[in-house]
Amino acid sequence: MRFNLLITGGLYNSQAGYSALAFAKATIAAGHQISQVFFYQDGVTLGSRLSMPLDDEFEPVAAWAEFAAQNTLALVICVSAGERRGIMSDAQAAEFAKGLGSLHANFSVAGLGALHNASLESDRTVTFK
Amino acid sequence: MSDYFIEFAGQKYPTDVQGFLKNRLSWSADLGRHMASLDHVVLTDEHWEIIHYFREYYEDYNIPPPMRMVMRVFKKAFGEENANSRYLLQLFPEGATKAASKFGGLPKPKNCK
């Protein structure tokens, strides 16, 4: 079965990033596919390459980035939600004359159309808030 | 205060980095004409028809009109044969929503499409 994940809870105001990652791992382990993980609303903060938790804390951004790399998974940040919250690629940052971007290299940026495409093409859309 | 601005008729108008006005209430038709000239566009009656429509729609709803509605207005003003997206793209090579918003003093439309 093809899963599309939607994460709307933020980096430190929700457990969403952690729960969704555990869910994604279990999904792959059960032999399912993940078409895309889309980050919307405060969820876009999970794509910040500048997040620096203490050494003994769970690192949501790094954990997602590593999991995505291992499973060639698309991690997609909503462009407008990201721009509102200062999560953007180097290209976007340059467009706005803001210097370097803040987006982790394993994440990409797309519009809400990408969420709808993935949702309509997948068997299940699962939201974590 | 914005780092970017347009100087026109002895006044400074704050904009974003792409030249969209920060305060749509400071807009005037003359300023709009000047903004278009900075983008090498000479505004015709047809341009103005669309720009005014965008301004009125935005005043009412705080959102740019959908292209479907723009087409309807265009059709009414300039006839069925001229009202197609190709023609609109000739008028506004950057895209009607983006350019009409810009020259009309409206904020840059979201690119979440």
Added chain:
Amino acid sequence: MSTLFTIHSSWYDTTWLFEQLGFASEGDSIVLLQDGVLALRSPITLGSFLAKCSAHNIDVFALADDLNLRGITSQYEEVGLLSIAGFVDLVVRHDKQVAW
């Protein structure tokens, strides 16, 4: 078409969900996760809600990992404890999810 309802936030924020809305239909399931599991220690008994769910053939689960993290044990036999793999299976068994 059956629906999987997931409740992610505290009972104190979602009481209205339990009280006001008969939002689930026969064959649907409800999963408490994240702060949703706090409902299992709410001062107001979940008993009547659970009885209603049971009468309508609606299963209620809680994510065991999230209970353990918070040091909460369920006082309700009617609430099934769910592993993360079990959660994935539940998503598969329902047509869609609605997250609260």
Added chain:
Amino acid sequence: MSARKLLYIVSRAPYSNAVGQEALDAALIGASFEQDVSLLFLHDGVFQLVINQGSDGSGLKEFTKAYRALEDFGIDKVFCHDLSLAARGLTNNDLMRDVTTLTGEQLKSLVASSARVFTF
């Protein structure tokens, strides 16, 4: 492929967060995909539609004005939960646009008949 029923539910009030704006953005995109979109205001979400919002225009943007133009964007199914309105002392007369009010039972079938549900 025939249009699928997408339901967007807003259950938070406007201005203290971006939930309403971002729910609206999502619903408009759903409609632009020519899907069968419904927008439901539930719980505190009914405050999104209260009439006479807005300050002098210099502060927070009155994004809720767009709710009066939903039909232009292809959304003509706009619902409010009746008890959510009543619990807040609101009636249809307090709202900026026409909505269809739904009982709990009708809300249940709306959720049940939707192919995808996005909650905000």
